[in-house]
Amino acid sequence: MAITSKPKPKAVEPIAADNAAAEAFIGGAPDASKAQPTRREAKKLISLKIAPTLLERVDQLAAELGQSRAAVINLAIHRAVERGLEIDGLGKA
Structure with missing residues (x-):
């Protein structure tokens, strides 16, 4: 019985169409800008x-x-920048 090395897994390349579809889906989100x-x-x-x-x-x-x-921190900052920020009831900055 011969000793052989474990076969290396083949690299999987992402399909460009899948990437484009994913980007389109993400870009269509309500909070996307x-x-x-x-x-x-x-x-x-x-x-x-x-x-x-x-x-x-x-x-x-x-x-x-x-x-x-x-x-979560990124989303909070993004919303504050896009929608304004109320500080102690003094309105939006």
Whole structure:
């Protein structure tokens, strides 16, 4: 009996039509806008300090939505920029 190496799995290339369909689906979402970055535009890494109790609430919301912490924070920032932000009842900034 000969000893042979384990066969390497073949790389699967994504189908361009599937990618286009996925992009069209995502772009058709109600919260999609033309101002959102494309896949080619790199996101910037920032540092953010946040109160521990607020971070716990963000993590709870992320778990409820099945999203990451970063996704929830990004969505909140996006909505504030697009729809305005009310601060202590003083209207939208």
